[in-house]
Amino acid sequence: MIQEEILVKQVKAEIPKIFAPLLCGQYRNKFFYGGRAGGKSYAFADSLLLLGRQKKLFIACLREIQDSIKDSVYKLLCDRISFYALDDYRILESKIENKVTGTRFIFKGLRDQDSQKIKSLEGVDIAWIEEAQTITRKSWEILEPTIRKDGSEIWISMNREEENDPLWVLLAAHPDERTLVVKVNYYDNPFCPKEIKLQAQKCKENNPDDYEHIWLGEPVRQGNTKLISTACVRKAFELKMSSSASPLVIGVDVARFGDDKTIFCFRRGRWCQRFEAFAKMSVVEVANQATFFIQKFKPRRLFIDIGGVGAGVYDILKDRGLAEVVKGVNFGEKAHQFDRYANRRAEMWDAINLWLNDVLTPELPQDDELFGDLCSVNKKYDRRGRLMLEEKDEVKKRLGRSPDKADALALTFAEPVFEAVPTALYQKGQISWEDMFTKQNGDAEKW
Numbered sequence: 001m002i003q004e005e006i007l008v009k010q011v012k013a014e015i016p017k018i019f020a021p022l023l024c025g026q027y028r029n030k031f032f033y034g035g036r037a038g039g040k041s042y043a044f045a046d047s048l049l050l051l052g053r054q055k056k057l058f059i060a061c062l063r064e065i066q067d068s069i070k071d072s073v074y075k076l077l078c079d080r081i082s083f084y085a086l087d088d089y090r091i092l093e094s095k096i097e098n099k100v101t102g103t104r105f106i107f108k109g110l111r112d113q114d115s116q117k118i119k120s121l122e123g124v125d126i127a128w129i130e131e132a133q134t135i136t137r138k139s140w141e142i143l144e145p146t147i148r149k150d151g152s153e154i155w156i157s158m159n160r161e162e163e164n165d166p167l168w169v170l171l172a173a174h175p176d177e178r179t180l181v182v183k184v185n186y187y188d189n190p191f192c193p194k195e196i197k198l199q200a201q202k203c204k205e206n207n208p209d210d211y212e213h214i215w216l217g218e219p220v221r222q223g224n225t226k227l228i229s230t231a232c233v234r235k236a237f238e239l240k241m242s243s244s245a246s247p248l249v250i251g252v253d254v255a256r257f258g259d260d261k262t263i264f265c266f267r268r269g270r271w272c273q274r275f276e277a278f279a280k281m282s283v284v285e286v287a288n289q290a291t292f293f294i295q296k297f298k299p300r301r302l303f304i305d306i307g308g309v310g311a312g313v314y315d316i317l318k319d320r321g322l323a324e325v326v327k328g329v330n331f332g333e334k335a336h337q338f339d340r341y342a343n344r345r346a347e348m349w350d351a352i353n354l355w356l357n358d359v360l361t362p363e364l365p366q367d368d369e370l371f372g373d374l375c376s377v378n379k380k381y382d383r384r385g386r387l388m389l390e391e392k393d394e395v396k397k398r399l400g401r402s403p404d405k406a407d408a409l410a411l412t413f414a415e416p417v418f419e420a421v422p423t424a425l426y427q428k429g430q431i432s433w434e435d436m437f438t439k440q441n442g443d444a445e446k447w
């Protein structure tokens with residue numbers, strides 16, 4: 001018994017103070033991030049081994065991709081078991097068990113999980129997500145509801161990669177009361193080997209940018225590969241406008257697949273007022289929603305993406321006599337300035353960029369998704385030196401969704417819109433339902 005107490009003390013002494021919250025309940029999510037050699041992996045391993053000796057726990061060590069157990073923290077746990085000579089732990093080929101308490105450690109890659117396989121994680125007490133900067137939004141969305149046992153915890157260790165690391169955005173950027181976020185760097189690690197400190201020092205002298213990223217855990221500075229800089233989007237989030245005399249323009253990005261959402265973006269000149277998102281709407285429902293917005297807000301223009309299913313929505317709106325206001329835009333078609341842009345999409349996105357960088361700062365509604373959409377798209381140039389955007393599939397892989405909000409905003413820039421000529425459709429001040437449904441009066445009752 002005495003020996004046991006000494007052992008526990010010994011392990012606890014090896015866990016730096018900054019990691020103390022790992023050993024007490026209180027938080028559902030424990031998010032530790034920072035640069036190399038902060039001691040995260042060691043502290044997580046030691047804490048789990050300690051807790052697993054106190055009571056029976058089911059512990060899942062997870063990462064995005066695990067081709068073999070060698071990729072996992074299995075080896076580290078084995079090393080720590082042998083370092084402390086914890087002979088109550090039994091090391092098996094692909095798992096670790098505690099002979100006394102029955103605690104079990106398993107090791108899995110999240111990318112290999114589907115909704116069926118993930119069920120095996122439902123009894124997990126503690127999930128440790130290592131290298132969390134590589135976790136995709138999709139993996140997190142499958143995992144989070146699966147870790148559902150009362151009192152279960154998710155431990156996260158991350159070396160930040162970029163500004164928009166999905167788990168960073170989802171959990172740590174604006175943590176809720178159940179989420180603890182702690183930054184830890186090599187200088188917080190009392191066990192950091194001298195050699196490592198020297199390497200850090202060298203890096204600091206020779207390459208300050210690398211130092212900030214590798215050793216201080218700052219996300220990689222955005223190079224000039226991104227079309228839109230995070231700084232200008234942040235600036236647009238700041239300003240507060242309460243009105244604008246500019247004509248209202250609505251951009252509609254229509255959902256292509258079951259998962260995506262149809263987005264309406266409302267913009268008046270420098271002021272982008274709001275976004276409205278609708279999931280799982282049929283073409284007719286989108287058309288009805290658009291009709292409703294036209295009637296209520298009387299936009300000067302409503303630009304709609306007709307590259308995919310949006311074409312159907314456009315046809316319905318045209319048929320309702322709204323063609324004066326509703327204009328179809330095909331992202332893939334030739335740009336107006338075709339010597340500068342590879343297609344309309346690149347041209348409209350660059351219009352957002354120019355708008356954001358205007359001396360008179362515009363305003364955007366503060367929205368993490370919009371931020372991710374705008375700042376994660378890379379720019380490229382075609383052989384004729386014309387600006388183009390990276391393929392949607394690439395963006396989708398990174399974001400876990402398509403940048404629909406930014407596409408909706410881009411659509412508001414399809415053509416310049418001026419106040420000068422009043423729209424005939426609204427000349428009576430109010431559009432009547434009869435005007436709206438010139439050919440489908442029968443439908444009017446539905447409204």
Ligand SMILES: Nc1ncnc2c1ncn2[C@@H]1O[C@H](COP(=O)(O)OP(=O)(O)O)[C@@H](O)[C@H]1O
Nearest residue numbers: 014015036037038039040041042043191192193
């Ligand atoms: N409890 C500990 N005892 C001995 N060495 C430690 C301990 N914790 C950390 N270290 C040393 O610090 C280094 C960095 O720790 P690690 O957990 O790998 O950091 P991170 O996961 O934050 O990159 C390790 O390689 C090890 O040499």
Ligand SMILES: [Mg+2]
Nearest residue numbers: 040041042157
């Ligand atoms: Mg580590």
